[in-house]
Amino acid sequence: QQQVKQSPQSLIVQKGGISIINCAYENTAFDYFPWYQQFPGKGPALLIAIRPDVSEKKEGRFTISFNKSAKQFSLHIMDSQPGDSATYFCAAVSSYKLIFGSGTRLLVRP
């Protein structure tokens, strides 16, 4: 059962553009929603995270938008750079367990 659905599967953006990745969840018990960035051959690294009582969180060029009633959240990467090219995973947490989405492979063209 896929508890966190992520789209798109892949994304190509020009340098300086905005990258948008969307996720939806089902379990209302989730209380923490992190985004992870993974480069080839590396483990996932926490990028930014949000709690469900907040509708938006911004850290530098990265913004999470959260819609609790729709059970959806998204990652926006402003001014996308080639160095942002990686796979991005949304996740949801209930207690200690991370439930990951299927990932979005982002390619930022120079």
Added chain:
Amino acid sequence: GAGVSQSPRYKVAKRGQDVALRCDPISGHVSLFWYQQALGQGPEFLTYFQNEAQLDKSGLPSDRFFAERPEGSVSTLKIQRTQQEDSAVYLCASSLVGRTANTEAFFGQGTRLTVV
């Protein structure tokens, strides 16, 4: 080292062989997790330790999978009689306290297991 260390980085096993994967968490981290990441997929939870206690092993795919953390630090994931479907990257993560919502989970680079 400052991060989570996993060894070996790569392991090729013949079908039916037993393998052991090691995880050295960040010093002082109470919680330790194992995840399995199939090619092109997100990591999937396998098991969770709080110190030496295995509190959740609900994600282990079969009784061929066994994990331990006897002294509350280093952990080993053992897979007996490996099958081709076991081929994946096995990720270890650690965090300071139990609730992931309160503290960041740090991942190692993973062990890529290929069963031939």
